[in-house]
Amino acid sequence: MATIKDIANRLGVAVSTVSKGLNGAPDISEDLRQLVLDTAVEMGYKTKRMRKEELKKLAILVENMEYLKEDDFGYDLVLGFEQMAYRDKWDVEVVPINARVQAKERYDTYMLRHGYSGAFVMGMALMDKWMDEMNRTTIPTALLDNYVKMNTNVGYVGTDSYEGMSIAVAKLVELGHSKIAFLNGSPNSMITNQRDEAYKAALIEHGLEFDEKLVAHGYYVAESAPYYVPGMISAGATAILCGNDLIASGVIDECKKRGFKVPQDISVVGFDDIPLASQLKPALTTIRQERLELGRLAFFTLDSLMHKIPVSRTMLRPEFVERKSIGKAKK
Amino acid sequence: MATIKDIANRLGVAVSTVSKGLNGAPDISEDLRQLVLDTAVEMGYKTKRMRKEELKKLAILVENMEYLKEDDFGYDLVLGFEQMAYRDKWDVEVVPINARVQAKERYDTYMLRHGYSGAFVMGMALMDKWMDEMNRTTIPTALLDNYVKMNTNVGYVGTDSYEGMSIAVAKLVELGHSKIAFLNGSPNSMITNQRDEAYKAALIEHGLEFDEKLVAHGYYVAESAPYYVPGMISAGATAILCGNDLIASGVIDECKKRGFKVPQDISVVGFDDIPLASQLKPALTTIRQERLELGRLAFFTLDSLMHKIPVSRTMLRPEFVERKSIGKAKK
Numbered sequence: 001m002a003t004i005k006d007i008a009n010r011l012g013v014a015v016s017t018v019s020k021g022l023n024g025a026p027d028i029s030e031d032l033r034q035l036v037l038d039t040a041v042e043m044g045y046k047t048k049r050m051r052k053e054e055l056k057k058l059a060i061l062v063e064n065m066e067y068l069k070e071d072d073f074g075y076d077l078v079l080g081f082e083q084m085a086y087r088d089k090w091d092v093e094v095v096p097i098n099a100r101v102q103a104k105e106r107y108d109t110y111m112l113r114h115g116y117s118g119a120f121v122m123g124m125a126l127m128d129k130w131m132d133e134m135n136r137t138t139i140p141t142a143l144l145d146n147y148v149k150m151n152t153n154v155g156y157v158g159t160d161s162y163e164g165m166s167i168a169v170a171k172l173v174e175l176g177h178s179k180i181a182f183l184n185g186s187p188n189s190m191i192t193n194q195r196d197e198a199y200k201a202a203l204i205e206h207g208l209e210f211d212e213k214l215v216a217h218g219y220y221v222a223e224s225a226p227y228y229v230p231g232m233i234s235a236g237a238t239a240i241l242c243g244n245d246l247i248a249s250g251v252i253d254e255c256k257k258r259g260f261k262v263p264q265d266i267s268v269v270g271f272d273d274i275p276l277a278s279q280l281k282p283a284l285t286t287i288r289q290e291r292l293e294l295g296r297l298a299f300f301t302l303d304s305l306m307h308k309i310p311v312s313r314t315m316l317r318p319e320f321v322e323r324k325s326i327g328k329a330k331k
Numbered sequence: 332m333a334t335i336k337d338i339a340n341r342l343g344v345a346v347s348t349v350s351k352g353l354n355g356a357p358d359i360s361e362d363l364r365q366l367v368l369d370t371a372v373e374m375g376y377k378t379k380r381m382r383k384e385e386l387k388k389l390a391i392l393v394e395n396m397e398y399l400k401e402d403d404f405g406y407d408l409v410l411g412f413e414q415m416a417y418r419d420k421w422d423v424e425v426v427p428i429n430a431r432v433q434a435k436e437r438y439d440t441y442m443l444r445h446g447y448s449g450a451f452v453m454g455m456a457l458m459d460k461w462m463d464e465m466n467r468t469t470i471p472t473a474l475l476d477n478y479v480k481m482n483t484n485v486g487y488v489g490t491d492s493y494e495g496m497s498i499a500v501a502k503l504v505e506l507g508h509s510k511i512a513f514l515n516g517s518p519n520s521m522i523t524n525q526r527d528e529a530y531k532a533a534l535i536e537h538g539l540e541f542d543e544k545l546v547a548h549g550y551y552v553a554e555s556a557p558y559y560v561p562g563m564i565s566a567g568a569t570a571i572l573c574g575n576d577l578i579a580s581g582v583i584d585e586c587k588k589r590g591f592k593v594p595q596d597i598s599v600v601g602f603d604d605i606p607l608a609s610q611l612k613p614a615l616t617t618i619r620q621e622r623l624e625l626g627r628l629a630f631f632t633l634d635s636l637m638h639k640i641p642v643s644r645t646m647l648r649p650e651f652v653e654r655k656s657i658g659k660a661k662k
Contacts, residue, residue, distance in 0.1 A: 149494065152648050160643045163480060293640040300631060309624040310648040312491045317483050317641040 002043035011039055024113075034105070041108045041138070058085055058302070059116040060094045065123035067094070071275045073291070074122060077144070080295025081120050088303070090117075102129040111139045118306050120144070120157075120298045125188050140305035142298045145191040152310035155301040157294060158191065161198040164287035164318035168241060168269050169202035171320065176329035177239040177267065178208055181232040183251060185220035185243035192217065195243060195271070211235065218243075222250030229254040238266060238329045245270035245277045248284055252325065263327035273321050282324035290316055333374035342370055355444075365436070372439040372469070389416055389633070390447040391425045396454035398425070402606045404622070405453055408475070411626025412451050419634065433460040442470045449637050451475070451488075451629045456519050471636035473629045476522040483641035486632040488625060489522065492529040495618035495649035499572060499600050500533035502651065507660035508570040508598065509539055512563040514582060516551035516574035523548065526574060526602070542566065549574075553581030560585040569597060569660045576601035576608045579615055583656065594658030604652050613655035621647055 004022070008015045013032075020028045021036025060078055067074025078094055085092045093116075101110070107130040111119060118140035124131050126146075134141065134148045147156040172180050182199045185192050196215075203210055213235035218224025224247050232240060233255075242248035248270035255266045262268050262282055270277055273288035297314050304311045335353070339346045344363075351359045352367025391409055398405025409425055416423045424447075432441070438461040442450060449471035455462050457477075465472065465479045478487040503511050513530045516523050527546075534541055544566035549555025555578050563571060564586075573579035579601035586597050593599050593613055601608055604619035628645050635642045 150498070150648075152650075163643065167481070290641070293635075296640065297635070297642065300635075304624075304628070304631075309627065310621070310650075311628065312494065312646040312648040314645050315643040317481075317643040319483075319641075 002040070002045040004045070007036065007039050007043060007045060010043065011035065034109070037109045037113055038106060041106070041112050044138075046112075056089060057091045057093065057114075057116050059111070059114065059119040060092060061097045061119050061121045061124075062094060063097050063121075063123040063128070064125060067122075073272060073274055076291035077122060077295040077298070080292040080297075081299045082295075083292075084296045084299035084303075097130075099128070107133045108137055108139055118142075118302045120295075120302055121146075126190060127188055140302055142302040142305065144294070144298065145189070145194075147190060147313065153305060155305055155311040156313040157298045157301050158194075158313070158315060159289040159294065159318050160315045161191070161195045161318075162201055164271065164320070165195065165198035165202040165241070166205060167318075167320040168287055169199075169206050169208070171322070172239045172267060172269070172326065172329075173206045173208070175239075175267065175326065176331075178329070179211070179214065179236045179238050180208065181214040181235070181237035181240045182216075183224065183228050183232070183240055183242050183247055184215070184217050185224075185247065187217045192243065199241065218247065220244050220246060222246050222253070225250030225254040230258065233258070233260065233266065239269070239326065240266060241269045241271075243271055245272050245274045245284060245286055248286065248325075249276065249280055252280060252282070252284070263325050265330055267326035267329070269326060273319075277321075278323065280325070285323045285326045286321050288319040288321045290319065333371070333376040335376070338367065338370050338374060338376060341374065342366065365440070368440045368444060369437060372437070372443050375469070377443075387420060388422045388424065388445075388447050390442070390445065390450040391423060392428045392450050392452045392455075393425060394428050394454040394459070395456060398453075404603060404605055407622035408453060408626040408629070411623040411628075412630045413626075415627045415630035415634075428461075430459070438464040439468055439470055449473075449633045451626075451633055452477075457521060458519055471633055473633040473636065475625070475629065476520070478521060478644065484636060486636055486642040487644040488629045488632050489525075489644070489646060490620040490625065490649050491646045492522070492526045492649075493532055495602065495651070496526065496529035496533040496572070497536060498649075498651040499618055500530075500537050500539070502653070503570045503598060503600070503657065503660075504537045504539070506570075506598065506657065507662075509660070510542075510545065510567045510569050511539065512545040512566070512568035512571045513547075514555065514559050514563070514571055514573050514578055515546070515548050516555075516578065518548045523574065530572065549578065551575050551577060553577050553584070556581030556585040561589065564589070564591065564597070570600070570657065571597060572600045572602075574602055576603050576605045576615060576617055579617065579656075580607065580611055583611060583613070583615070594656050596661055598657035598660070600657060604650075608652075609654065611656070616654045616657045617652050619650040619652045621650065 004018050008018045018036050021033045065074045066072035067078050082092050120142045122144040134154050141154045142157050145158045148154045216228040240251050248268050251268050252262050255262050260266050270284045270286035273286045277284040277286050301311050301314045335349050339349045349367050352364045396405045397403035398409050413423050451473045453475040465485050472485045473488050476489045479485045547559040571582050579599050582599050583593050586593050591597050601615045601617035604617045608615040608617045632642050632645045
């Protein structure tokens with residue numbers, strides 16, 4: 001392992017300067033401190049704090065996702081991860097991140113500076129700066145819903161969209177639907193792309209034709225519905241699959257507003273099964289992600305990576321939860 | 332849970348007859364015993380033995396795969412699984428199975444009768460009777476290299492063929508190869524199909540054309556090579572990817588026999604990295620499956636399933652091990 005002296009030699013500065021940089025002393029410029037940290041990471045240097053076994057700390061980094069309230073999508077993910085981590089005597093810190101944090105510091109440097117041995121990263125978008133750094137990071141990292149090629153330090157944890165879509169479309173076909181629309185979420189995410197592909201695969205599996213007029217990308221919010229539902233209904237849709245439950249709640253509202261009954265006129269299926277789903281009127285039929293279990297699997301994936309077992313992906317089966325928002329296709 | 336009486340009522344026999352059937356008493360016909368066991372499984376009945384916590388027993392069922400010697404493909408898989416299972420105080424029994432065992436008894440019945448709480452199943456072929464039963468089994472089961480849709484009791488464990496093929500083809504392209512052949516193993520297996528697809532995907536990724544004359548299916552043995560290597564070389568192949576290391580060893584021999592030098596004339600890449608690979612002349616470049624880790628992941632997958640966490644798949648990253656069997660493409 002590199003020593004402080006190695007770092008000093010490489011940078012051509014005094015050992016004391018490196019030491020100041022590593023320990024965040026105030027009498028050194030921010031630029032130099034950053035350079036010292038970046039070089040330390042690059043050379044595989046670990047601070048004393050990190051080397052001490054008793055300081056075992058993991059991070060859950062959260063972006064674009066609510067997690068504080070029981071109804072939030074991220075709540076059970078955090079809980080499941082923490083449950084497993086505490087059993088293994090890890091401390092877990094949940095840290096919201098954003099573009100500013102990512103612009104300021106490299107991912108590896110951030111992790112080293114905080115003494116995190118690994119992270120579970122939830123909600124990162126494809127265009128994020130740190131997402132690109134995931135291709136090269138040396139920090140064990142479990143990524144929710146994001147896949148990185150080749151890097152043995154990073155594993156992907158998620159729910160099998162293909163199986164979920166396949167079950168949902170099978171059920172709708174059984175109910176006589178053949179014009180099944182799909183209102184998906186924001187395009188700049190791996191999971192959106194995966195669900196698009198899963199939707200297409202499910203149509204093929206059930207002998208239905210793909211019709212561009214029946215698909216659209218909004219955002220993962222209820223407000224997407226008014227923009228796309230009218231067009232889908234004009235194009236003959238009798239059922240609308242949604243990228244998540246929030247979109248579905250907007251779709252139900254929009255259908256009602258336009259005088260269409262759910263499920264008598266239009267069947268609606270959500271994705272995720274957040275607590276809201278069962279409280280909608282009608283109660284939402286949805287493709288459930290077992291978020292508590294997903295959080296637990298994320299810990300397992302991270303634990304494997306920290307033990308140098310290069311898990312590439314761990315997938316959970318979704319569950320089709322049938323409630324009141326789907327019915328027989330209107331003739 | 333069903334009782335012995337429930338089973339007796341369903342079958343219209345005496346409770347004592349059911350009891351005899353469950354306990355394997357000699358004074359009851361084999362057919363009736365089987366019917367009792369099948370019905371018990373169907374109704375979710377568990378014998379006292381199974382209910383006792385202290386009897387924790389798992390099975391590793393092995394077919395079409397050697398595992399007793401350190402050089403065997405299955406050796407480390409068994410070891411990795413056992414290492415993890417013993418930590419959790421499970422007993423593990425390794426049981427070779429074959430078509431006869433599968434014809435004689437249903438999978439669930441077999442597992443119940445032996446008191447196994449779950450199984451890691453290695454080497455099963457798509458046409459196997461129990462493979463079909465995997466679609467419906469109620470026994471937690473981790474399947475090596477086989478995927479079953481929808482059944483939440485079954486999870487798939489394997490190595491990511493796509494990533495392996497992608498790295499291998501990238502490396503060969505870097506060395507100037509464009510006619511890259513693929514001699515795969517027996518078609519009646521999910522992993523063979525997956526590697527076929529992975530090969531095609533890797534060609535597309537690197538802008539190479541798929542040529543039917545450059546692909547063939549033999550068996551997963553060295554003896555496949557003489558049948559297919561000459562045709563591939565006639566079709567212009569300068570590199571041959573192989574479905575496993577045994578096939579690759581046959582390919583190297585066949586090339587030599589026909590006066591082609593490896594790697595000067597033909598580059599050869601294996602799959603698996605069994606101990607034999609490094610002992611070949613030239614030492615074989617291969618796509619390594621981390622079998623010890625795969626065995627450990629299999630235990631984790633099974634453990635999750637036994638805890639009702641419906642893992643659908645757990646994939647391990649392969650490692651590209653470069654030795655002496657690949658070189659620059661001959662102009």
